[in-house]
Amino acid sequence: MRAEKIPVTVISGFLGAGKTTLVNHLLGQNEAFRIGVVVNEFGEVGIDGQLIVSEQEALIEINNGCVCCTVRADLVASVKEMLDLAGHRLDRLVVETSGLADPAPVLQTFLADPDLRSQVDLESVITVIDALHLQQQLSDEIVREQIAFADTLIVNKIDLVSEEVLRAIQNEVRMVNRTATVVRSVNSEAPIDALLGTKRFSLPNLLMIEPDILEEEDHDHEHDTSIxxxxxxxxxxxxxxxxxxxxxxxxxxxxxxxxxxxxxxxxxxxxxxxxxxxxxxxxxxxxxxxxxxxxxxxxxxxxxxxxxxxxxxxxxxxxxxxxx
Ligand SMILES: Nc1nc2c(ncn2[C@@H]2O[C@H](COP(=O)(O)OP(=O)(O)OP(=O)(O)O)[C@@H](O)[C@H]2O)c(=O)[nH]1
Known part of the structure; x- marks a missing residue:
């Protein structure tokens, strides 16, 4: 086992917000780190794996369910597999969750699994927001959770909305999350320094939002089964x-x-x-x-x-x- 823990960035955000675009931005812009990617898609057929421009051996896809519930065990197995890759030294890990995933159980997995806890360090949760569709999505509990658990919020697709809408989004987002750093972007092109390399995740902050996150066996949440x-x-x-x-x-x-x-x-x-x-x-x-x-x-x-x-x-x- 390596001496230092591997920093993990969890990327959240609703369907189509720009998460995969962000992963490609991180992989394309970053030269300092060797990044392993675990990508989870809700659909039973994987598409994102082919859209992500990465070395093949540093990418694992989890399809057909959400890492927050039905394929949660696959998340643990995939992260371990990534960490064990023989001779493949990774500097950090990025986990793209499905657009329907509740971040809380995903975070709980990283904090509660003894093996993972000893090998990885949750650096930050980045949530990508679709500025064009946010206002119609905000009534969805999952969208609000995705915003609430973020350390960094990327308000993406600002090319598609007016300044007035952006100001309204800023206010709405602040009602759900008062502390996250908020950056705006087109094509998820936020400055790399705002995304990687700084520990933003804070367990005390998380416990304020979700006091029993470390105790619960199964985090209590439900997907919208009509989706x-x-x-x-x-x-x-x-x-x-x-x-x-x-x-x-x-x-x-x-x-x-x-x-x-x-x-x-x-x-x-x-x-x-x-x-x-x-x-x-x-x-x-x-x-x-x-x-x-x-x-x-x-x-x-x-x-x-x-x-x-x-x-x-x-x-x-x-x-x-x-x-x-
Ligand atoms: N106009 C515009 N389109 C964008 C922007 N960012 C991403 N897109 C487009 O939005 C679509 C969805 O982007 P993805 O990165 O695949 O979104 P995602 O969040 O990974 O989607 P899921 O994993 O399916 O939930 C693609 O067609 C992108 O090209 C942006 O800033 N402006």
Whole structure:
């Protein structure tokens, strides 16, 4: 076992706020540290692992559930696996929790598991806020918890809102968390010094918010069970026009309850894969790396939202494939 404890940064924030964008910013900007990443996604099909630009052996994905509840044991196992990586000296660890995760049980895991406690030191909790959607999300208990437990709050996507909205957000956020450092960003590009290298997490502060966090066997929280996910993994090439027509119509019709879509897509006649995102009505498709010659050109697509009609969504996606 190494002599010094490894600092851990926990990244929280609701669906689509910009957590993975932040992880890439940290990995891209930072030269001082070798960073291991554990990323948790709610969807049963992993997408984020392919979006994160890191050395493969320093990245572990946990899919199909939240590290705060259903896959909590996987979090412990993944962090231990990361710490044990033979000959792979990591300077620090970043844990990206799923957009639906309550941070409290995640923090409890780091503070209560004897093995983890002896090897890692919780440096800070960073919560990314989606400035465009925060006001509609604030009634959600999980969103408030994510803000409450933060040591640093990144108000992200400030390119999409006015100064007036930002001031309102600042006030609302302060009502939930009086002490966190608040920074604003576009594409989660907050200054590195504000993110890594300073111990901001304080157990006494945490105990003021959650006095029994160290005692509880299972932290008492519930997910909104009306939120679920479904996914499609399929080979075949997508017709770009058909896909764009379908997806635009879909967010137009269901953008309120269809909270998040993400995908890795194989468009016909494209040498590169495409990364696709939607957060409510906002859509983005960007070219990613070229497909390798021997790589299966699979499409992976995840839907997350309330009361999803899984079959209709899956079929809608499959209908965008070119006929064989
Ligand atoms: N306009 C705008 N878009 C942004 C900004 N930051 C991130 N995005 C976009 O928001 C979408 C979601 O970003 P991610 O980083 O994947 O969000 P996330 O929090 O990791 O999402 P989940 O893990 O699915 O909860 C992507 O399309 C990003 O390109 C920003 O500052 N401005």
């Amino acid at each position: 679920s996910s479904c996914s499609v993994v399929t080979s075949g090439a997508l017709d770009a026009d058909r896909f764009h027509r379908w997806v635009n119509q879909l967010v137009n019709d269901q953008g309120q309850r269809l909270m998040r879509m993400k995908g890795l897509l194989n468009f016909a006649s494209e040498a590169r894969r495409f990364h696709f995102h939607s957060v409510h009505m906002l859509l983005e498709a960007m070219p990613g790396p070229r497909w390798e010659a021997d790589e299966p050109r699979d499409n992976r697509f995840v839907f997350i939202g309330r009361d999803l009609d899984r079959e209709q969504l899956r079929q809608g996606f499959l209908d965008c494939l070119h006929a064989a």
